[in-house]
Amino acid sequence: MSERIVVDPITRIEGHLRIEAQMDGNKIDKAYSSGTMVRGIETIMKGRDPRDAWAFAQRICGVCTLVHGLASIRSVENALDYKIPKNADLIRNLMSGAQYIHDHVMHFYHLHALDWVDVVSALSADPKATSELAQSLSNYPKSSPGYFADMKKKLKGFVESGQLGIFAKAYWGHPAYKLPPEANLMAVSHYLEALSWQRDVARLHTIFGGKNPHPNFVVGGVPCAIDLNSDSAINMKKLSQVQDIINQMKMFVDQVYVPDTLAIAGFYKDWTTRGEGLGNFLTFGDFPSNGMDDVSGFMIPPGAILNRDLSTIHDVDMNAADEIKEYISHSWYDYENGGKEAGLHPYDGETNLNYTGPKPPYDHLDVDQSYSWLKSPRWKGNAMEVGPLARVLMLYATGHDQTKELVNMTLNKLDVPVEALFSTLGRTAARTLETKIFADQMQGWYDDLIINIKAGETKTFNEVLWEPSSWPKSAKGVGFMEAPRGGLAHYIVIEDETIKNYQAVVPSTWNAGPRDGNGQPGAYEAALEDNHTLHDVKQPVEILRTIHSFDPCLACAVHLTDPDGEEIIKVKVK
């Protein structure tokens, strides 16, 4: 029997992910992705005030710290047909855009970079040559030989202390690391720069939402009032802070993130031919200019692309009973209606915990049976990939000028064909490119907000449907958005002013979910099965590269809900 290798924990991600890979010699034959943690937030939300839902939903994930809160309030607003003021939409766009920029940069440097960058190799870099390299790539001011000499000195002192801390036991020196020492030193320096930069730009959330992580939201608008004459509201001082942060974002993305991605990618062009995944892509659409009801005003259009065919964009209906369905053939759940084989639309979704995996501690999962806490969502029966690559392809396919320009520039620079997009590296590059698009777009939303305020329009909250007594006896709605990791939809059923059912269909379930009943793998699994040869099965850095290219975020992906309000889960609660 061929070897089965296990990578658990997959580190530098959010949440608990396990990959098992069935090897054929040194090549991955079959890959299995398993989410190994469940909390049951959807069950916990039942019976509560829908206006509170965002706070619970937000705690689904502290990395995508904003998106579940936003999707949640949108679901309530959609259910109640609750209109929000223009300013609230703009502030939400600014906050969501800031989330992209913050999250993508952090992912690239702190979660992904160490798959490509060898920290130990950086110690043999020449600071002067590093400086020359950096200056040839961009005009970022922190690029003097002295700066890199200091960085090298700091790193050296750290390594020589003998306590490597977070850098201990990594695969340093692995032949798959191909950057010259100077590029490694530059990247490690930017790893640290980005840590400090992200702290600053996260403050945009704090200004509008009071804190980050987990900024505050409110159904019907945003909690922060606007009053230029008050110390205690959004005033000129706070707005100029926002402008400074936007400038800081743009500067770092333009001068550090984009050049670094292109420079590093140049050394890893072999990664444009592997890790493709499904070839099916899905977006729900987001960033309204005219409210969530006007899809034509969305910056990111909704749609589905099948089999890499960019010429046909299929329409997506969030509410259609036969489009989005979740399956549990290989998940540790049970359906009351339909057993293991059925697929249920989120409104009718149900999830009853049924752990049938091996008793911990265990070595391997039984992948013929259930092997994950994630479900397998499918769109019209197709496994789909969501996320930056899906969005960039959608923008590219629908003729978004800036996207076309950026994609073509990247392909030219790397000298690779358009098919290179469908790969591990393509996914990572798409994330960088969309960050650039968002960084530019931030200014537009900010300017619109200023124009509104100048015109005397300061409303940020619509109180008309705030009191639950003004609601219909029952209502249901979907709150969807494009989260940094992909299309996200929260489904809510409201009855008697409380939550009757709640279901989140999240990016990581689309990407990281297990096989369905037809044996159709999820996006992670498919990507790993595409042309992955491991140099050393004991140091599977190749697996990390492809998995990290999706920016895994697992906490969100585990479900637990039940549509009938019956308590099916029989767990001894301490």
Next chain:
Amino acid sequence: MSEIEFLNWVRGPGFQIAVIIFIAGIIIRFAEILMLGRKANLAEPKGSEMSGGLHTIVSRSFPDKSTFQRSTFTVVAGYLFHIGLFVTIFLFAPHILMFKDIFGFGWPSLPTPVVDAMAVVTIIALLAVLAHRMSDTVLKFITTKEDYLVWMLTILPLVTGYMAFHRIGMTAPTLLALHILSVELLLVVFPFTKLMHGFTFALSRWYNGAISGYRGVQS
């Protein structure tokens, strides 16, 4: 049980239990009183029962001169703590929010410092009333255990409320929970003790006035 769990309990199930006993108690007591009925008055009415009744409800809220002279202390202290209770219960902003949550409507509140001062006055008045009761031989003689209990349960919400507002002695969640619990105790015993006069006073005054009114005399 953590203090927040305690607070959640008194704001949730605890309050519910108290309200159920309170409302059920009041209604049953009223039903008992009303259904016992009055003997039909066979005499020719010489005036209006209604106007007489309404008149006494109002007039007996003010002491006549001789009562005032005879027991100035009782009247003054009694008025003080009754008015104080009214102000602290019904004109304090957080309390109004509670009523708003239950009844669906609210009313304007008094500034917090005014309510705070009133609470102190009320507590002092209640203490004085107790001192008076215990020092006056006759009063002391006719005082039952229930009277002490009722006094205790009346002053407790005031004291705990004052402590909760000023955060004296314990952590804020505990103080708030104790305050709410003390109110719940008061609600529970309310219908079954002399506290019931808070509801029946109008009925009894009306009854007295109505008799006089029927007879055509000034009550």
Next chain:
Amino acid sequence: MSSSSVVQFNIQVSADLTQNVKPLLHEIKHALDNLIETGQTTIIDLRSIPLAPGEEDHILKTLGLGEVQAKLDALGLSEIIETQYAGVWVVTHYNDENHIISRFIEITTMPEILSSQTEDIMAAYSRLAITLQDDQEKN
């Protein structure tokens, strides 16, 4: 000399602000008195006071600028400013990224951090000694 004749505050505290500004200024006044009477210094950590938005600016504006404004370059910038009230200093420490990491009001004749430190003086002495020695050897 009584303290009240030394310090004259003429500030307008907006009714809408918390009452943090006024007590703080009173505290400074008492600390000055203390400095005069007993020579005892006082340090107030501005980050330990719950200030309303805008209040910190208000305090700094009220204290104003005096005769001394010093800058340190030690693990990032530090600003040491004597306010218009002699003996009242505002010490602001920044980190390498120019973020304020702490801000103190010190009531003293001179903030400690301005003085040369014994350890640094000793290190300086040996450095200078080595330099001179090298110089001698070269010649």
Next chain:
Amino acid sequence: MTNDFKKKKSQKEQTFGDVMRSQGVSRRSFLKFCAATASMMAMSPAMIPKIAHALENARRPSVIWLSFQECTGCTESLTRAHTATIESLIFDHISLDYHHTLQAAAGHAAEEAREAAMEENYGKYLLVVDGSIPMGNPGYSTIAGISNYDMLMETAKGAAAIIAVGTCATYGGIPHANPNPTGAVSVNDLIKDKPIINVPGCPPIPVVITGVLTHFLTFGTIPELDHLGRPKVFYGQSIHDRCYRRPFYDKGLFAETFDDEGAKKGWCLYKLGCKGPTTYNACATTKWNNGTSWPIEAGHPCLGCSEPDFWDGGGFYKSLSMPTENITQTAIYTAAGAVAAGVAIGAMNKSKKNSAIAAHDKTTIDDLEK
């Protein structure tokens, strides 16, 4: 080899003061650092000399950070720390030997790093935990095939102290919220024989996390704790008591909705459900993200996230004085029931009265004399 090992060892024995000096940091810089540290740890500036002395001799402790049923918000929060930045923490203050989200190694290598750190620093390392532990079924959360419970117990054994970071690790948090589907519990529900510092919050304020870590680094001890195991310096006073909007509460001036006149002027958020009066945390003084703002300053009522069971507090927009259950409905149902009961009891009383009246005729003087 032996020499190398010795050399390594001696470097590990280096104190913080040694490290600073070897990096050419002047005494003046060190003093400035101590002043900032005192401020971060919410200590009186009078403590600065003591902190300087303690830091001189402090050693860089090994830290193992375990993540269980969590959302990574606590780690994200840690990375937002401005004072004692995450970089300085990782490079200068502590040796972060195991941390899922940040460490380079993965899979077996990651687990090896944890085991190595435990072995080398047995009895001395600091264990940080975020997330709750599911007791309903070991399969509800596993890492490397090991259940959370087993991993916690194994790692806790050799820890000098445990820091439970975030409301999930300290009180069970959101997984523990009603009906607690996975049987989630907190660290101190399971571990009784180790000093545990609770740093609650959803997430905790970054400087509170780094402040507690720095306190341990500086003094080698745990700070003074309150009755819920929280460091008193950060959780000693309620949000309400230190809130800049408190004067409006005292005056009875409240925001009624999110963008009315009161909201714009910064009036008290009590009526919008603020849990500040029952919440102990440092938001009002340290604020968030380097003093940028905090929830109440941004116009949203405090959720009360550093208190146990705050998720089950009856609604984030219900004022503390409001009952958490639907009392209107209770009252209506009760009234309906009571009317029926009252009528029944009244009827019983009436028949009693009537029979008493009927019996009255038969009463004789003899009866009265009985």
